[in-house]
Amino acid sequence: KGAKIDAIGGALHSTPLYWAIRDGKLEMTLFLLSYGAQTSFFDDEGVAGIHIASMLGHSYIVAYLIAKGDDVNRLDKFGLTPLMHAQRVMNRDPTQILIRLGADINHQNPDNKYTALHYAVSYN
Numbered sequence: 001k002g003a004k005i006d007a008i009g010g011a012l013h014s015t016p017l018y019w020a021i022r023d024g025k026l027e028m029t030l031f032l033l034s035y036g037a038q039t040s041f042f043d044d045e046g047v048a049g050i051h052i053a054s055m056l057g058h059s060y061i062v063a064y065l066i067a068k069g070d071d072v073n074r075l076d077k078f079g080l081t082p083l084m085h086a087q088r089v090m091n092r093d094p095t096q097i098l099i100r101l102g103a104d105i106n107h108q109n110p111d112n113k114y115t116a117l118h119y120a121v122s123y124n
Contacts, residue, residue: 005037012043021049021065024058039070046077047085054082059093063101072103079110087119 006015017037020028033039042048050070053061062082066072073081083103086094095116099105108115114122 005032005035006041012045014043015041017041018043018049018052021058021061022052022056024053024056024061026058026060026064029061029064033068039065039068042077048074048076050074050082051076051080051085054086054094054098055089057089057093059097062094063097066101072098072101073107081107081116083107083116084109084114084119087116088123 006017008015010019012018014022015037017029017032017039018041020032039049043052047055048070050062050065050072051074052058053065073083075081076085080088081103083095083098083105084107086098103116105116112118
């Protein structure tokens with residue numbers, strides 16, 4: 001009998017994959033994904049791993065998640081894309097990767113109608 005790969009735990013009630021992504025641990029991220037960990041998990045704050053990787057500047061993880069089928073335009077619970085999250089914290093590396101991999105630069109936040117460019121200007 002093996003461990004539950006998507007067991008929920010920690011302060012944000014998240015999976016091991018989420019924590020590996022959050023901590024920028026590429027090898028552990030690859031390991032967990034190879035054993036079937038799901039990228040579709042959202043934490044208590046309503047964001048998925050790709051949003052966290054974008055916010056924290058883990059470009060290599062962003063690229064890998066998208067290469068493995070994660071949606072470059074995945075919406076969090078507030079309607080924000082990974083590109084918007086990268087702009088909110090001014091992370092240039094994930095921004096470039098997300099745009100190259102097809103991020104929708106014109107997606108608008110449903111509440112305030114901001115695009116990623118609005119966030120880039122607002123948070124600079």
